[in-house]
Amino acid sequence: MTVEPSDETKGPDAIIRVRDLVVAFGPKTIMRGLDLDVRRGEVLGFVGGSGQGKSVLTRTILGLVQKRSGKIEVFGKDLDKVDMDERRALERRYGVMFQQGALFSGLTVKQNVQAPMREHLHLSQRLMDELALLKIELVGLPRDAADKFPSQLSGGMIKRAALARALALDPELVFLDEPTSGLDPIGAAEFDDLIQTLQRTLGLTVFMVTHDLDSLYAICDRIAALAEGKVIAEGTIQTMLSSQHSWVKAYFRGKRGRVLALTRDDRHTPATAGGL
Amino acid sequence: MHAKPGFAVERAGDETRLNLGGDWTLESGAEMERASDSLIGAAAGARAAVIDLANVERMDTGGAWLIDRARKILQNAGVDSQIANARTAQSTLLEAAHWRDFEPPKPPPSHPLSDMLADVGASVVGAWHDLLHGIGFLGESVVALLRALARPHLFRMTSLIYHLESFGLRSVPIILLINFLVGCIVAQQGIFQLRYFGAETFAVNMIGILILREMGVLLTSIMIAGRSGSAITAEIGSMKMREEIDALKVMGLSPMDVLVTPRLLALIVALPLLTFLADMAGIFGGLVVSWGYAGLSPDAFLDRLKTAIGFNTFMVGLIKAPFMALVIGLIGAMEGLAVQGSAESLGRQVTSSVVKSIFMVIVVDGLFAMFFAAIEY
Ligand SMILES: Nc1ncnc2c1ncn2[C@@H]1O[C@H](COP(=O)(O)OP(=O)(O)OP(=O)(O)O)[C@@H](O)[C@H]1O
Ligand SMILES: [Mg+2]
Numbered sequence: 034m035t036v037e038p039s040d041e042t043k044g045p046d047a048i049i050r051v052r053d054l055v056v057a058f059g060p061k062t063i064m065r066g067l068d069l070d071v072r073r074g075e076v077l078g079f080v081g082g083s084g085q086g087k088s089v090l091t092r093t094i095l096g097l098v099q100k101r102s103g104k105i106e107v108f109g110k111d112l113d114k115v116d117m118d119e120r121r122a123l124e125r126r127y128g129v130m131f132q133q134g135a136l137f138s139g140l141t142v143k144q145n146v147q148a149p150m151r152e153h154l155h156l157s158q159r160l161m162d163e164l165a166l167l168k169i170e171l172v173g174l175p176r177d178a179a180d181k182f183p184s185q186l187s188g189g190m191i192k193r194a195a196l197a198r199a200l201a202l203d204p205e206l207v208f209l210d211e212p213t214s215g216l217d218p219i220g221a222a223e224f225d226d227l228i229q230t231l232q233r234t235l236g237l238t239v240f241m242v243t244h245d246l247d248s249l250y251a252i253c254d255r256i257a258a259l260a261e262g263k264v265i266a267e268g269t270i271q272t273m274l275s276s277q278h279s280w281v282k283a284y285f286r287g288k289r290g291r292v293l294a295l296t297r298d299d300r301h302t303p304a305t306a307g308g309l
Numbered sequence: 310m311h312a313k314p315g316f317a318v319e320r321a322g323d324e325t326r327l328n329l330g331g332d333w334t335l336e337s338g339a340e341m342e343r344a345s346d347s348l349i350g351a352a353a354g355a356r357a358a359v360i361d362l363a364n365v366e367r368m369d370t371g372g373a374w375l376i377d378r379a380r381k382i383l384q385n386a387g388v389d390s391q392i393a394n395a396r397t398a399q400s401t402l403l404e405a406a407h408w409r410d411f412e413p414p415k416p417p418p419s420h421p422l423s424d425m426l427a428d429v430g431a432s433v434v435g436a437w438h439d440l441l442h443g444i445g446f447l448g449e450s451v452v453a454l455l456r457a458l459a460r461p462h463l464f465r466m467t468s469l470i471y472h473l474e475s476f477g478l479r480s481v482p483i484i485l486l487i488n489f490l491v492g493c494i495v496a497q498q499g500i501f502q503l504r505y506f507g508a509e510t511f512a513v514n515m516i517g518i519l520i521l522r523e524m525g526v527l528l529t530s531i532m533i534a535g536r537s538g539s540a541i542t543a544e545i546g547s548m549k550m551r552e553e554i555d556a557l558k559v560m561g562l563s564p565m566d567v568l569v570t571p572r573l574l575a576l577i578v579a580l581p582l583l584t585f586l587a588d589m590a591g592i593f594g595g596l597v598v599s600w601g602y603a604g605l606s607p608d609a610f611l612d613r614l615k616t617a618i619g620f621n622t623f624m625v626g627l628i629k630a631p632f633m634a635l636v637i638g639l640i641g642a643m644e645g646l647a648v649q650g651s652a653e654s655l656g657r658q659v660t661s662s663v664v665k666s667i668f669m670v671i672v673v674d675g676l677f678a679m680f681f682a683a684i685e686y
Contacts, residue, residue, distance in 0.1 A: 162411065203335055230405065
């Protein structure tokens with residue numbers, strides 16, 4: 034299942050391809066002709082100021098928000114041209130972790146993880162129980178959390194449970210909306226490791242919306258920055274550090290970014306960071 | 310593009326080699342489960358078993374789990390088993406999804422009889438707590454109402470007006486319609502039955518007394534319990550679910566003042582007004598049917614009605630309305646505040662709010678009937 038990430042940018046290996054996307058709510062335009070590629074096997078970090086539309090883009094790709102115009106391809110299929118069955122087949126191949134968790138409040142964590150399995154797979158109850166517990170353990174939740182209801186979980190546990198549910202079907206592609214927000218730094222670092230481990234072992238492609246500079250440095254292969262309804266910069270962390278766009282500059286080379294850029298110097302040794 | 314999971318068995322002495330092939334992914338579902346179960350059967354009794362992954366094309370955590378589970382079960386059965394020829398990615402996957410003991414803890418022993426007794430006991434205690442809680446809540450809301458009256462400038466007028474509109478004004482059409490229809494039905498039945506005694510005109514007495522004393526207020530209350538009581542529970546309940554009630558509390562605002570009092574007051578004002586309209590609609594229905602069905606002219610109907618009912622008949626119905634409003638509002642708010650974290654509990658609480666308030670409306674009506682009979686009003 035592991036596939037080497039290809040070097041070709043716009044080739045068929047782009048798992049998600051967004052072209053000239055326009056999304057608006059009433060008179061308010063959020064996306065103004067946005068282009069984006071997510072390549073197979075990579076972790077793409079998606080950054081942007083609050084309210085710039087990161088969640089809206091995620092929801093548009095998932096088909097939860099109607100677009101005005103543009104084209105979205107997932108796994109090489111144009112989402113406007115797929116029929117119901119194809120769409121279902123596509124949905125089975127990706128997992129989503131919403132910003133607010135969106136766990137089913139009437140189900141326990143275990144049942145939440147089993148919900149997609151029940152819907153899409155034909156497995157015995159025993160195997161579903163075991164797999165659910167396995168996923169719960171993989172995301173680092175204690176075993177007794179399995180029988181708790183979402184309202185009985187802490188904020189960080191909700192994030193982990195939501196990730197476990199997103200991974201229930203062993204998807205090829207996962208959407209994570211701010212997975213590490215609201216976690217303590219140690220927990221966030223563990224979460225980063227976890228995502229990376231899963232990405233390596235399962236060959237996942239990860240589309241991750243995040244504000245967490247640590248995550249960006251630690252696990253993202255590529256970063257795309259959103260502003261004014263467009264992707265204004267796209268590339269590795271070095272590209273970001275050398276970008277001349279004022280927002281990207283402020284983001285990566287502001288007070289918080291600078292410290293990280295310096296401490297991570299030994300790992301990345303970007304020419305630009307040396308001059309900071 | 311999807312290859313079935315399967316395996317070939319190769320025996321060399323007392324060692325069994327299981328050559329797995331195909332896709333060991335969750336897509337195969339039950340097929341993969343069966344394959345892993347027959348792995349165990351195929352190697353049972355051997356001294357050693359090797360599970361060879363060289364020909365496995367794709368594998369996910371589900372496959373890894375089943376393969377490692379089979380290995381572990383064989384191991385426990387005394388077969389020295391191991392996995393061979395795993396690619397790097399597969400080994401990491403097997404490492405991540407290695408077998409663990411997920412035996413569920415034994416549930417505590419139970420007996421149907423003791424369970425049933427425990428259930429009965431729990432519901433009796435629950436009912437008692439409900440009653441105590443209800444009385445406490447009644448006290449609390451009366452205090453909040455008085456506080457609102459004592460300091461009218463702090464009172465939430467906008468909220469009151471808003472709820473008056475939604476509970477009162479918007480219910481007018483449906484209340485008028487059902488009471489008109491019930492007035493028609495009562496008149497028709499009355500005339501039909503009394504015709505045998507040549508006492509058709511007494512149907513007017515019956516219509517007047519039945520509509521004004523009982524039907525008007527009862528139908529209105531039941532309608533409002535279903536329409537507005539449920540809305541109160543759902544609104545307050547979903548606020549409770551999303552910690553909005555807690556947010557109010559920490560801002561130093563009392564949910565009682567902000568949420569409950571305006572709704573309660575709106576109901577107490579709206580229900581008598583609606584009852585009045587209901588009475589009129591019911592009488593009008595009676596009038597229409599008497600005219601069309603018994604040939605009683607509207608003038609004659611009204612003359613007859615004047616002699617049949619007094620002002621007290623009219624008041625008996627109207628006096629009950631604010632109490633009904635109080636019962637509906639209190640139950641609605643109480644059930645709303647009892648909502649827990651889940652969507653399911655919201656549904657449960659809304660149902661119980663409607664059922665309880667309709668039940669209590671009828672109980673209160675009965676109590677009033679006894680009371681008015683006792684004071685001969
Ligand atoms: N359903 C909606 N109707 C109208 N406007 C909306 C809707 N959903 C989002 N918006 C608007 O779209 C913009 C982008 O919102 P979005 O949630 O995508 O922000 P974001 O980039 O995810 O921010 P954050 O980092 O804070 O999560 C915001 O201005 C928001 O007000
Ligand atoms: Mg967002």
